[in-house]
Amino acid sequence: MDWFRQTISRRVLLSATIALGLAGNIHPASAQTDPLPSWNDGTVKSSIIDFVARVKKEGGTDFVKPEERLATFDNDGTLWSEQPFYYQGVFALDQIKALAPSHPEWKTTQPFQSVLEGDMAGVMKSGEKGLTEIIAVSASGMSTDQFNKTVADWFATAREPRFKRPYGEMIFQPMLELLTYLRSNGFQTYIVSGGGVEFMRVYAEKAYGIPPQQVVGSSGVVKFELGTEGKPVLIKQPKIEFVDDGPGKPVGINRFIGRQPIFAFGNSDGDLQMLQYAAARKGASFQGLVHHTDAEREWAYDRASKVGTLDKALDAATANGWTVVDMKRDWKVIFPPLK
Amino acid sequence: MDWFRQTISRRVLLSATIALGLAGNIHPASAQTDPLPSWNDGTVKSSIIDFVARVKKEGGTDFVKPEERLATFDNDGTLWSEQPFYYQGVFALDQIKALAPSHPEWKTTQPFQSVLEGDMAGVMKSGEKGLTEIIAVSASGMSTDQFNKTVADWFATAREPRFKRPYGEMIFQPMLELLTYLRSNGFQTYIVSGGGVEFMRVYAEKAYGIPPQQVVGSSGVVKFELGTEGKPVLIKQPKIEFVDDGPGKPVGINRFIGRQPIFAFGNSDGDLQMLQYAAARKGASFQGLVHHTDAEREWAYDRASKVGTLDKALDAATANGWTVVDMKRDWKVIFPPLK
Structure with a gap:
């Protein structure tokens, strides 16, 4: 809990400082606690801190008004782990297994047969098409409320096998500090991910402090219906509507946010266009990538x-x-640290 | 400018009051200036003020946490006028006329022929399909930046013929006060409109104080391309992607915001499902409609x-x-008052 208490007490101190109008009276050295304590000193850390200082400096050439300080983060591999298989994929496979009793035909139909036989090589062989089908089928026919509950239940019980942690805690402490640091400097932090928007929204607020309306992601078609007693429900359909990946990321940012980010962070080729889009902005911008180089503490791949x-x-x-x-x-x- | 100065000075006073921690020391009667001065006293005005008081009251049965205080407003007919013809339609017709020299075939093709001949009855006869085609064609092939500039130029020069006002000032003063009042009580205010999301974003921040990321609307397909010198551009395609109207409004809210609104305001049957969706929320909610009953000062229709x-x-x-x-x-x- 110490990291949590430290973070909180720093924020409380900061708020109190602002509220009392005392900021100017505190000695700079004592006020400037390290905002990124889990980042080692070096060019990477200082590139972040320098950028934030530049865009905040009123009258400076790189000053950016607070309403334009938008930061977009990829999710899988950037804010949490993604190996050996995207966690939303793990969720969908668990769903297929749970739904199998009412779908006897899956025993002899791919990619479902591989899922039920635990044949991950076979699942992977079905490619993006197969995975998309698994994700679409695992949720279709549910109302959005039912889906949210199913996802929440999964997060409450499923454990990542290597680190034995709840999936919602496979998140990166240094990135949590970065999100908090940006927000305390007037940034709005967004997720812009290839993951399903409804899946991510279930845990993003608790895990990252990012509310539903600041999560941009892939989506399936949803249909409005008047259910029992005329109560409106939204029913998930087995059809992909939008894939928020690669060139889809700037498209998603344009549609959901309507403004170019000044700060974009990713970890893979699927984030390239988002970083290019932020770089093309008139004025200051920051582009960052997480390179997974630590096979011991996480995974190493590129x-x-x-x-x-x-x-x-x-x-x-x-x-x-x-x-x-x-x-x-x-x-x-x-x-x-585990909660 | 008086209304503007009054609004500002009230907000400055409020901010100063909060910052100095003096709220408790001010006599309630003197602090409570009317938050909706352009609304006549009566059941409508008091239903709004009562609702806001209830959801703000900590410990009360209707209390709603600030992060869930989402208010969604239709645009056409709710925040600004829409007669005799949606203003985005007027913009699109102006665009068709401007583009006509490079499209000689339009002289003999409907619905374009009617547009160029000023035959509004013929345009209306082309129905929703014709209007959709006009809107799609008038913008397609443009980059999003070019489109934004075209819209901004139109707002700067075009005038509504009956009231001789810029279209961006055909907005309702009482609704501006309502937006400000809600925001000063911790609400996030959203537009959820059948209008084009990119069209509305050009003027919504200036007109209503609603930033681009809080505008939900209909959209066309947009394609990411690397333009000159590898600079990313988003090019508008002649294809409708999402119609944010009727049952599309709860779908749009689910996709863009991911949370049910507690306060929804519209003026037409296209808003019915949005109001039903807000009403279906667990806990307190408010549903409002603007009924256009004033043929003299605006229009009367239903x-x-x-x-x-x-x-x-x-x-x-x-x-x-x-x-x-x-x-x-x-x-x-x-x-x-005109700016």
Whole structure:
């Protein structure tokens, strides 16, 4: 709990300082507690702190008005882990197993047969099409309320097998500090992820302090119906509507937010266009990538990985001088203490 | 400018009061200036003020946490006028005329021929399909930046013919006060409209104080491309993607906001499902309709009107005890003083 208490007490102190109008009377050195305590000192950490200072400096050439301080974060691999298989995929597979008794035909139909036989190689062989089908089928026909409850129940009980943690705590402590740091400097923090928007919203507020309306993601078609006693319900349909990945990310940002971010963070080639989009903004902008380099404390993967491939985006980062986090070098801890 | 100065000075006073921690020391009667000065006293005004008081009262049965205080407003006919023809339609017709020289085929193709001949009856006869085609074609092939500039230029020059006002000032003063009042009580105010999301975002922040990320609307397909010098651009395609009207409004709210509103305001049958969706929320909620009853100061229309039909929603309001604004009776003024 110490990290939590420290974070809170720092925020309470800060609020009190502002409320009492005392900010100017505190000696700078004592007021400036490290806002990113789980980040090792170095060029990566200072690139973040320098950027925030520049956009905050009124009258400076890089000043950005608070309403334009939008920060967008990828989710899988950027705010939480994604190996060996996206956690929403794990959830969907668990759902297929739970629904199997009422779908006898799945025993002989791919990709469901592989799921039920625990044949992950077979599931992976079904490719993106198969995975999309699994995700769509596992939720279709449910109301959005039922789906939210199913996801919440899964988060409450399922455990990640390697680290034995609830999936909702497979999140990165240094990134939690970064989100808090940005918000305390007038930024609005958004998730912009290829993951399902409704899946993420169930845990994003508790895990990251990011409310539902600041989560942008992939979505399926949803239909409005008047249910029992004329009560409106939204029913999930087995049809993909929008894929918020790769070139879909700037499209999603344009549709949901309507303004270019000044700060964008990702970890894979699926985030390249989001970072390019932030870089194309008139005025100051920041682009960051998490490079997974720590096989011991988390996972190590990049160009050759099927999940979270980091290849073209890594080259673009080098070419454009974007910030690349080396997880092993730059992060003191990976996960927060268990709640 | 007086209304503006009054609004500002009230807000400055309020902020100063909070900042100095003096709220408890001010005599209640002197602190409580009327938050809705352009609304006549009566059941409509008091239903709004009572609702806000109830959801704010900590420990009360109707208390709603600030992060759940979401208010959604229709735009056409609710926040600004919509007669005799939706203003985005007027914009699109102006665009067709401007683009006509490079489209000689439009002289003999409907609905474009009617537009160019100024035959509004013919345009209306083309129905929703024709209007949709006009809106899609008038913007397609443009980048989102070009489109924003075109819309901004139109707002800067076009004038509404009856009242001779810029279209961006055909907005309702009482609703501006309501938006400000809700925000000063911890609400987040959203637009949820059948209008095009990118069209509305150009003027919503200036007109209503609603930033781009709090505007939900209909949208067309947009494509990410790397333009000159590898600079990302989003190009508008001639294809409708999402219609945020009728049953589409709860769908849009679910997708963009991810939480049911506690306060919903509309003016037509296209808002019925949004109001039903807010009413279905567990806990306190408010549903309001603007009934256009003032042919002299604005327009009078309801069940028989083709634009902004108010028929089923009016019956639902009666059946469910929703608040119905009688524009002539309840509003002291319609439009704000010209800027």
